[in-house]
Amino acid sequence: MQKLESLGVLAGGIAHDFNNLLTGVIGNASLIQMELAEASPLAAPLSEIIHAAQHAADLCQQMLAYAGKGRFVLRDLDLSTLVRETAQLIERSIAKGVSLQFHLAGKLPAVNGDPSQLRQVVMNLVMNASEAIGNRGGTVHISTAVLHADRGLLDTAFSAQQLPEGDYVQLEVSDNGEGMSAETISRIFDPFFTTKFTGRGMGLAAVLGIVRGHNGALKVYSEPGKGTAFKILLPCAGMAVAAAGPSRSAADAWRGSGVVLVADDEETVRKIAVRMLESFGFTVLTASNGREAVERYRAATDEVRAVLLDLTMPQLDGEATFRELQELSPGVRVVLMSGYNEQEAVQRFINQGLAGFLQKPFDMESLRQRMKEILA
Numbered sequence: 436m437q438k439l440e441s442l443g444v445l446a447g448g449i450a451h452d453f454n455n456l457l458t459g460v461i462g463n464a465s466l467i468q469m470e471l472a473e474a475s476p477l478a479a480p481l482s483e484i485i486h487a488a489q490h491a492a493d494l495c496q497q498m499l500a501y502a503g504k505g506r507f508v509l510r511d512l513d514l515s516t517l518v519r520e521t522a523q524l525i526e527r528s529i530a531k532g533v534s535l536q537f538h539l540a541g542k543l544p545a546v547n548g549d550p551s552q553l554r555q556v557v558m559n560l561v562m563n564a565s566e567a568i569g570n571r572g573g574t575v576h577i578s579t580a581v582l583h584a585d586r587g588l589l590d591t592a593f594s595a596q597q598l599p600e601g602d603y604v605q606l607e608v609s610d611n612g613e614g615m616s617a618e619t620i621s622r623i624f625d626p627f628f629t630t631k632f633t634g635r636g637m638g639l640a641a642v643l644g645i646v647r648g649h650n651g652a653l654k655v656y657s658e659p660g661k662g663t664a665f666k667i668l669l670p671c672a673g674m675a676v677a678a679a680g681p682s683r684s685a686a687d688a689w690r691g692s693g694v695v696l697v698a699d700d701e702e703t704v705r706k707i708a709v710r711m712l713e714s715f716g717f718t719v720l721t722a723s724n725g726r727e728a729v730e731r732y733r734a735a736t737d738e739v740r741a742v743l744l745d746l747t748m749p750q751l752d753g754e755a756t757f758r759e760l761q762e763l764s765p766g767v768r769v770v771l772m773s774g775y776n777e778q779e780a781v782q783r784f785i786n787q788g789l790a791g792f793l794q795k796p797f798d799m800e801s802l803r804q805r806m807k808e809i810l811a
Contacts, residue, residue: 447775450495451747454774455701457495457796460488462707465798466714485798490524492796493551496776511545511672514553514604515579521557522577529565532572540579544671546604552645559642560608560665567612567663576609584652584668592652592668593643602671603651609664615657689807690716694738697721698728698756699745699772704795708743711802725751729759736764741809743793746773746780754783761788768809772797 464485471478518539526535546553557577564575582605589598642665646653650670657663695717697708702723709719720735722728725748732739742760746753753771760767768790773780777792790809793802 451774453495454492454795455704457488457492458701458707459703459796461485461492461796461798462711464488465800466707466710469714469799486520487524488796490521490554493554495774496551509547509549511547512550512553513543514546514606514669515539515541515543517550517553518557518577518579518606521554522561525558525561529561529575530568530570532570533565533568534574535561536574536576538576538578540581543579543604544581544602546649546669547672548649548669552648556642556645556667557606557608559639560667563639564608564610564612564663567610567614569612573611576607578605578607580605580607581671582668588654589652592654592666594647594652598650598652598668598670603668604671606667606669607664609656609662611662614659614661614663616659689803691740691806691810692716693740694718694720694735695806696728696732696735696739696742698723698725698731698742698748700724700748701745704745704772708802711799712806714799715803715806717806724749725753725756725759728756729763732760732767733763739767741768741770741790741806743770743772746771746775757784757787757789770805770809 464481468478468481468485471481519537522535522537529535561575561577568575582603583601584598584603585600589600643653646667646669652668654666654668655663656666691712695712697705697712697719698721699705699708700723705721705723709721712719717740720731720739722731727750728742728744728748729751732742744753744756744760748756751759753773757769757771760769765788769788770791770793771780771784771789772793772795774795777794781789781792791805793805
């Protein structure tokens with residue numbers, strides 16, 4: 436338990452620092468994307484950079500969850516779309532002789548889930564299937580469908596004994612690898628159990644935990660020499676997920692004015708925030724620590740319309756800085772920025788007048804929307 440706690444602290448610190456770095460990657464890339472013509476040959480690779488960085492941010496959320504500083508952030512989502520996006524990320528990571536085949540249903544009922552957690556399930560299952568095939572070559576099949584689960588199926592699945600019969604959205608990942616014995620299947624969800632080299636073994640334990648956390652079930656089919664299939668069943672949330680939001684041109688319409696103070700000890704984050712805010716029409720002041728932020732605000736209290744405030748800073752942290760800013764101006768609009776999860780970051784600010792929260796890493800539209808919300 437002490438080792439796990441130490442690993443959790445380490446994972447949380449790494450995830451927080453990586454989110455600051457990814458703010459620079461995603462922020463700069465989104466700035467370029469806004470200026471780039473949609474017909475440009477650079478548009479597609481730039482989009483891939485942004486998607487890969489966003490998936491890296493999702494992995495940081497996984498580390499934060501492991502550190503006890505993450506929470507499920509649930510929303511209705513289309514499982515086929517999530518699988519398709521995740522597969523693009525891992526296609527280059529699987530063994531060279533392994534091919535992926537997709538059979539993804541259209542117009543699936545939505546599932547209510549955390550996309551980063553469910554993406555991790557897909558990644559773990561596909562990577563496990565690839566490793567089971569190895570260098571001899573083979574195929575991993577990934578499919579989605581709606582399945583009616585009866586009592587007989589649920590009673591033989593992991594984490595399904597309390598689930599009702601009915602329709603579920605199914606994710607299946609199967610391979611034609613070596614397969615597993617019944618004895619191995621009985622142990623594959625034990626933490627740190629592995630048939631591979633030392634240091635592995637959290638993957639399937641994490642998969643089962645995530646599935647259980649989403650009120651789902653997991654079924655394993657495998658025989659030695661006949662490959663393996665994992666079936667994930669998730670409760671249907673209702674109708675199919677609606678189409679994507681407004682176009683880029685519609686989102687670009689809002690602009691601001693006045694002065695915004697950005698307080699963050701990471702120079703990369705300050706630079707990105709300044710470029711974005713100036714592109715929205717704001718004039719920007721910056722501070723590299725909490726004490727400097729208070730002094731900059733004191734000198735321009737009547738001009739500053741809003742403050743972007745980092746949670747973790749030297750001299751004065753975000754909480755202490757927020758209190759001093761409120762003493763100078765009780766109505767000050769402060770948006771808290773953090774690489775930690777929102778629930779973890781804002782729990783010390785409940786009922787204290789915080790204007791909003793901005794999750795790192797952020798892109799232009801996330802920042803624009805937050806500024807629009809607090810200043811409209």
